[in-house]
Amino acid sequence: ITQKCDKTVHCSDISDECNESCGQEIVNSSFLKLVGWAIGVLALILNCVSVFKNISSIRATKSEAALLNKSLVFLISMGDLMIGIYLTMISVYNTYHNRMYCSIQLNWL
16 A cells, blocks of 8 residues: 555556556646647647648749748648647547546557
């Protein structure tokens, strides 16, 4: 009982670390949860706007330099959009599995 919730597995079925009283999460800090949600959702929305604007403006470019610049901005926006998707997925997964992440941790990793 004294070795319960000490982040060291002592039982073969992980019952000393994986129970209702230990409650491990992917992200433990409330501040980091809030920042993850905020940055993830903002990155999704703002980069979708940027991607669609860049697609429409790439078609209207007349010079090769402008086409190159618009293409690079488009690629950066796509990369940021992927990061936003990733952050939002982690935030959703953390909220969905709340305090029982430890029971599926080995499958997820």
